[in-house]
Amino acid sequence: MPTIRVEMFEGRTPEQKREFVKAVTEAAVKTLGTSPEAVDVILFDIKKSDWASAGVLWSEKK
Incomplete structure (x- = not known):
């Protein structure tokens, strides 16, 4: 069973x-040949103040 972990900035709507x-899920089924019931997707909403790239917090980028 594939478990897919996705980390992204918070703010996306439930839709x-x-x-x-x-x-x-559809992509995993198509490429891995598994069933939709076997695919788990775990979403992690991250605050921009908790994520940095190149030594700079995303909350401080302009």
């Missing part, structure tokens, strides 16, 4: 998340 997990 956006619903569409996203549906698309990710």
